[in-house]
Amino acid sequence: MKQQDYSLMYVTDERITDNTAFLNVLESSLKGGVSIVQLREKKLNTKAFYIRALAVKNLCLKYKTPLIINDRIDIALAIDADGVHIGQKDMPVGLARKLLGKNKIIGWSVSNIKQALEANHLDVNYIGISPIFITNTKTKDLDLPLGIEGLKEIKKICSIPIICIGGINNKNTASIIKHGSDGVAIVSAISQADNPEQATAQLKEIICQTGTKK
Ligand SMILES: Cc1ncc(COP(=O)(O)OP(=O)(O)O)c(N)n1
Numbered sequence: 001m002k003q004q005d006y007s008l009m010y011v012t013d014e015r016i017t018d019n020t021a022f023l024n025v026l027e028s029s030l031k032g033g034v035s036i037v038q039l040r041e042k043k044l045n046t047k048a049f050y051i052r053a054l055a056v057k058n059l060c061l062k063y064k065t066p067l068i069i070n071d072r073i074d075i076a077l078a079i080d081a082d083g084v085h086i087g088q089k090d091m092p093v094g095l096a097r098k099l100l101g102k103n104k105i106i107g108w109s110v111s112n113i114k115q116a117l118e119a120n121h122l123d124v125n126y127i128g129i130s131p132i133f134i135t136n137t138k139t140k141d142l143d144l145p146l147g148i149e150g151l152k153e154i155k156k157i158c159s160i161p162i163i164c165i166g167g168i169n170n171k172n173t174a175s176i177i178k179h180g181s182d183g184v185a186i187v188s189a190i191s192q193a194d195n196p197e198q199a200t201a202q203l204k205e206i207i208c209q210t211g212t213k214k
C-alpha cells in the first residue's frame with residue numbers, strides 16, 4: 001500500500017445538521033488541503049449514514065482525498081471507503097482487518113501507555129491519541145487528556161504512525177508535530193471556523209513548516 005499522508009485529518013462535525021452546510025464545510029476543508037477525511041456520525045440511522053457516506057465519498061473522490069469511516073465497518077464496506085477509525089469499544093481490530101482486507105486503513109484509538117504497547121502487536125495503520133487536550137466536541141466516553149508529555153511517552157514505546165485528536169487548533173499544532181505526531185485530527189478548528197478553507201490552509205502551512213524543521 002502507498003505511504004498514506006496522515007498529517008491533517010478533518011473529522012466531520014455531526015453538529016452541522018443542515019446537509020448543504022455539512023457538505024460545504026467538508027468541501028472547504030478539501031479545498032484548504034486536508035490530507036484525509038474521517039466521517040463521524042454518532043446519531044444517524046444506518047440508511048441516513050449510508051446516504052451521507054456516499055455524498056461524502058463523491059466529494060473526497062473529486063479532491064483525490066482518502067475517506068475513512070468512524071466506527072462503522074459495514075458502512076465503510078458498503079461505500080468502498082479507504083478505511084475505518086475504531087475505538088476501544090468498537091469492533092476488535094483483528095476482526096475489522098479480516099472484514100476489510102489488508103489494503104484498507106485501520107486507525108485505532110489509544111488513551112494510555114498500556115493501549116499504546118498493545119497497538120504494537122495489532123494490524124493497525126495508525127493510532128489516534130485520544131484526547132491530547134481538553135475538548136468540548138466529545139463529552140462522553142472520554143479519558144483524561146494525555147498532553148504533550150503523554151505524546152512523548154507514547155512516541156518512545158510505539159512504532160506505529162500517530163495522529164493526535166482533541167482540542168487541536170492553530171496555536172498548539174506545531175508543538176504536537178514537533179513532539180513526534182505524524183498528524184492531527186481536527187473537528188472544531190475547521191468546522192466552526194469563520195472561513196473553514198482558510199483555517200485548513202493555515203493548519204496545513206503550520207504542519208508543513210514544522211515538519212520541515214523537525
Ligand atoms: C483520529 C481519531 N482518533 C481517535 C478517535 C476517537 O475514536 P473513539 O474512541 O472510537 O471515539 P468516537 O470518535 O467513536 O466517539 C477518532 N474518532 N479519530
Ligand SMILES: Cc1ncsc1CCOP(=O)(O)O
Nearest residue numbers: 135137138166167186187188
Ligand atoms: C472525536 C474525538 N475523539 C477524541 S476528542 C474528539 C473530538 C475532537 O474535536 P475537536 O477537534 O473539536 O476538539
Ligand SMILES: [Mg+2]
Nearest residue numbers: 071086087090
Ligand atoms: Mg468509536
